[in-house]
Amino acid sequence: MHFNQLLRERYSIRDYKPLKVSKALVIEVLEAGRMAPSAANKQPWNFILVSEDEKLGKLKEAYSRDWFKDVPQMIVVCGDHNESWKRAVDLKDHCDVDAAIAIDHMTLRATELGLGTCWVCHFDPKLVSEALNLPDHIEPIALLPIGYPVEVKAPEKKRKEFSYVVFENEYGQKMNK
Secondary structure: OOHHHHHHHOOEOOOEOOOOOOHHHHHHHHHHHHOOOOHHHOOOEEEEEEOOHHHHHHHHOOOOOHHHHHOOOEEEEEEEOOOOOEOOOOOOEOHHHHHHHHHHHHHHHHHHOOOEEOOEOOOOHHHHHHHHOOOOOEEEEEEEEEEOEOOOOOOOOOOOOHHHHOEOOOOOOEOOO
């Protein structure tokens, strides 16, 4: 699949078949996250694949949506704030930025493999940390359900117009396309 097609076909899946993804395919997705760039190449992430039904049940309590109850597997993306790069000028911590880049790589690779994902950030981090026995310096940043979509038909993407978000030389100066 060409990259531009991949960008248009990836979307958040909220309806999964009740099948687990093979470990080989999940490893392909995890490897895509591992290969992502990060600030100062610190790679301040951990990815936890959760396939065990009991653990999944605990994680599903952290985000109470009907569709989430049927997720067959999940990757929990965590950030290590002890490892992440901090900008010297203002100490901005790039842990979340780095994790987001890794998640994006994983969602695109999953799509390429015919799998579905949905980036979930609205969850109870305390419940996730307890369920996965995370140490204090490891933050659960996102839950990434992964599985086979019931239907693979990308909806029309709703995006702001190019001229609304892209400027040239300074903010507000529109770029001609």
